[in-house]
Amino acid sequence: MADILALVFRHNNAQPRDLKNLSFASGPDRNTLPCMIVGERCGIKTSLLFLTAVTAAAELGVRVLFLTPSPIQSLSGPLKDSLANLDPDGLKKIKFMYPRSQEELLQDVASLHECVRGPAGPPSLLIVDGLEHYLGAGGRGPTAARGEDQSAAAHVAALLADTAAFLTQKLEERGEACAPCRVIVSFDVEWQGHTPPGDPSAQDPLLSVLDRYFSVRCTLDRDRNPAAPAPAAAGEPGDVWQIYFSGVGIADGHTSAQEDGSVLGQQWRLAIRPNGAMEFSPVSAESLASM
Amino acid sequence: MTSYLPAVAEELLRDIRKVYQETTQIPDDLLLALKFVFGPSALQALDLVDQRSVTCLSSPSGRKVFQFLLYAQVIGGSGHLYTCYASCHYCPCPAFAFSVLRRNDSLLCKHILAAYLCQAMGLSQHETVTDQQMSDILSGKAGRGT
Ligand SMILES: [Zn+2]
Numbered sequence: 001m002a003d004i005l006a007l008v009f010r011h012n013n014a015q016p017r018d019l020k021n022l023s024f025a026s027g028p029d030r031n032t033l034p035c036m037i038v039g040e041r042c043g044i045k046t047s048l049l050f051l052t053a054v055t056a057a058a059e060l061g062v063r064v065l066f067l068t069p070s071p072i073q074s075l076s077g078p079l080k081d082s083l084a085n086l087d088p089d090g091l092k093k094i095k096f097m098y099p100r101s102q103e104e105l106l107q108d109v110a111s112l113h114e115c116v117r118g119p120a121g122p123p124s125l126l127i128v129d130g131l132e133h134y135l136g137a138g139g140r141g142p143t144a145a146r147g148e149d150q151s152a153a154a155h156v157a158a159l160l161a162d163t164a165a166f167l168t169q170k171l172e173e174r175g176e177a178c179a180p181c182r183v184i185v186s187f188d189v190e191w192q193g194h195t196p197p198g199d200p201s202a203q204d205p206l207l208s209v210l211d212r213y214f215s216v217r218c219t220l221d222r223d224r225n226p227a228a229p230a231p232a233a234a235g236e237p238g239d240v241w242q243i244y245f246s247g248v249g250i251a252d253g254h255t256s257a258q259e260d261g262s263v264l265g266q267q268w269r270l271a272i273r274p275n276g277a278m279e280f281s282p283v284s285a286e287s288l289a290s291m
Numbered sequence: 292m293t294s295y296l297p298a299v300a301e302e303l304l305r306d307i308r309k310v311y312q313e314t315t316q317i318p319d320d321l322l323l324a325l326k327f328v329f330g331p332s333a334l335q336a337l338d339l340v341d342q343r344s345v346t347c348l349s350s351p352s353g354r355k356v357f358q359f360l361l362y363a364q365v366i367g368g369s370g371h372l373y374t375c376y377a378s379c380h381y382c383p384c385p386a387f388a389f390s391v392l393r394r395n396d397s398l399l400c401k402h403i404l405a406a407y408l409c410q411a412m413g414l415s416q417h418e419t420v421t422d423q424q425m426s427d428i429l430s431g432k433a434g435r436g437t
Contacts, residue, residue: 103430110430113354114422151388158381159429165378166354209392213379 002035002216002245002264004125004182008048008055009243009268009280031264033247034161034183036131036210039220042234044241044270045186046072047079048220049129051278052184054082056125057093062178063121064094067108068129071098076276095123102134102152109159116170124171124178126164128185131156135206150209157213160185185214216247216264223269241270242283295380296407300328300398308411317412329404330397332386336404340414345405347415350425357406357415358428374428375406383431 037045050072056062075083083091099105105128116122128134135153164181171179189204211217223240233239244267267283296304303324307317317325317337325333339345339359349355359373375382380391382402390397409415420428427433 103432106430107426107432110428110432111426113350113352113429114426116352147385147388147393150392151383154381154387154392155383155431158376158379161379162376162381162429170353205393208395212392 002031002033002218002247004052004056004060005035005037005048005184005218006245006266007060008052009282011055011059012051012278012280013282031216032180032182033215034157034164034213035185035216035218036214037184037186037218037220038189038207039186039241040222040234041188042222043074044220044235044239044272045188046129047076047235047278049127049184049186050075050079051082053094053125053127054079054086054090058082058086058090060178061090062093062125063123064125064127065112065123066094066096066127066129067099067105068096069098069100069133071096072129076272076278078273078275078277099134102136102156105134105156106159109156109163112163113166116167121174121176122167122170122181124167124176124181126160126167126181126183128160128183130188131185131210132188132206150205153206153209154212157210161213183214185210211247214247216245219244219246220270235272237272237274237276239272243268243270243280296398303328304407304411307408311412329399332397332399332401332404335401336408339401339405340408340412343414343416345402345409345415347409347417348420348425348428349417350420350422352422352425354422354425354429356425356428357402357409359402359405373402374431375403376429 037048039045046068049066053064053066057064097108099108109126112122112126134156136149160183164183168180171181187207187210189207221242221244222234223242245264247264268280269283271279271281273279303321307321307325310321311317322333325337329336344360346358346360347355348358355377357375357377359375371384373382373384380399380403381387382400384400384402386397387400387403391399406415424433
C-alpha cells in the first residue's frame with residue numbers, strides 16, 4: 001500500500017527522472033500492507049490522497065474507490081488540473097462515495113463484495129479520507145476514547161482489511177495485474193491544536209487500535225525548522241512537510257531501504273509550490289544522519 | 292488470518308490440523324501447548340468447538356465470515372451473535388475489546404481462536420446466505436438474515 005504512495009512521491013518529484021515506466025515494484029520489495037497517513041488536522045492529507053487516487057487511476061490504470069465524509073470542496077489549482085487532464089477512461093476509474101456516518105461507512109464497505117461479479121470488476125485501491133470523522137474522534141481528549149470507541153475503530157479497520165483481502169482474492173481470480181487490493185486511510189492526530197510530543201499512539205487509544213490493522217504508517221510532520229523563513233499556513237504555498245514511513249518489517253531485513261526501493265524507512269520532503277502543487281523530494285540517509 | 296498470528300501459534304495450529312485429521316483427537320501435549328500459547332481462552336474455545344457453536348457463513352460472492360451463536364439462556368444474558376472476519380482479527384465481544392484492544396495482553400478472544408480451531412479440525416458448520424444478507428452481517432447491521 002505504501003508502495004503506491006512512494007510511487008506518487010516519485011511521480012511528483014522535484015527533479016523529474018524517468019517516469020516512462022511508472023509501475024509497482026515487484027518481488028519482495030513492494031509493500032501492499034494497509035497504510036495509514038497520520039498527521040495534524042489539515043487538508044494536506046486529503047490532497048495527498050486525492051493525488052494518489054488520480055495517479056493510480058491515470059498512470060496505473062487502477063480502479064479506485066474514494067470514501068470521504070463530504071465532496072472535496074477546495075482542491076489546489078494543480079490538483080484540479082490533474083483531474084481535468086484525466087482522460088474519460090481514467091476518470092471513470094475513480095468512484096467517490098460520501099458516507100456521512102460510521103454506520104454508512106460500514107455499509108458501503110460491507111457491500112463491496114456484491115460488485116465482484118459485475119462487468120466493471122472490483123476496485124483495487126480503497127481510500128478512506130478522514131477516518132477520524134467516522135470514529136467519533138472529533139473533539140476527543142486523551143482519555144475520552146472508551147472501550148466502545150476502540151471496538152468501533154477495530155470494526156471499521158478490520159472490515160476494510162478483510163474486504164481488501166477478499167477483493168485481492170477476486171482480482172487474482174480474474175487474473176488482473178492490479179492485484180492485490182490496497183487500502184490507504186488518513187487519520188488526524190491532534191488535540192486542541194497541538195500535536196503531542198513523542199509517539200502519538202501512547203496517548204491516543206484509537207491510534208493504537210488502528211495500528212493493529214494498518215501495518216504501515218506514513219507520518220506527515222510539518223517542518224518547524226527555526227531557521228526557515230516565516231512559516232506558511234498549513235497546506236498553503238511555502239509550507240514544508242517531512243514524510244516518513246514506519247511500521248511492520250522495518251526491523252527485519254529492510255536495512256538496505258535506500259537501494260532496494262523498499263518504502264519502509266524512506267523519508268521524503270514535501271513542499272507546497274507557489275501555485276499550490278505538491279512537490280516531493282527524497283531525503284537521503286546522509287542528510288538524515290546530520291539532522 | 293494466519294498472517295496475524297505469531298509463528299509459534301501458526302505452527303501449533305498446523306500440528307493440530309495434522310494430528311486431528313489422523314486421529315480425530317488433540318493429544319495432551321498439544322492441548323498443553325494450546326493453553327500455553329493462548330492462555331485461558333484455549334479451553335473456552337475448545338468448548339465452543341465442541342458445542343458446534345461456530346458457523347462458517349458464505350454468500351454467492353464468495354465472501355465468508357464466522358458466526359457464533361451464544362447460548363444466551365445458559366449464560367442468562369442477552370442473546371448475541373458475534374461475527375468474526377475471515378482474514379483479520381476482530382470480534383465484537385467484550386473480551387476482545389478489553390483484553391486484546393485495551394490491555395493488549397491477549398492475542399485473541401475465545402471466538403477467534405475457536406474459528407481457527409474449527410478450520411484446523413474441519414468442524415465448522417456451513418451455511419449460505421444471500422449477498423445482501425452477507426453485507427448486513429459484515430456491517431453489523433444484522434445478525435443472521437432470516
Ligand atoms: Zn470474541
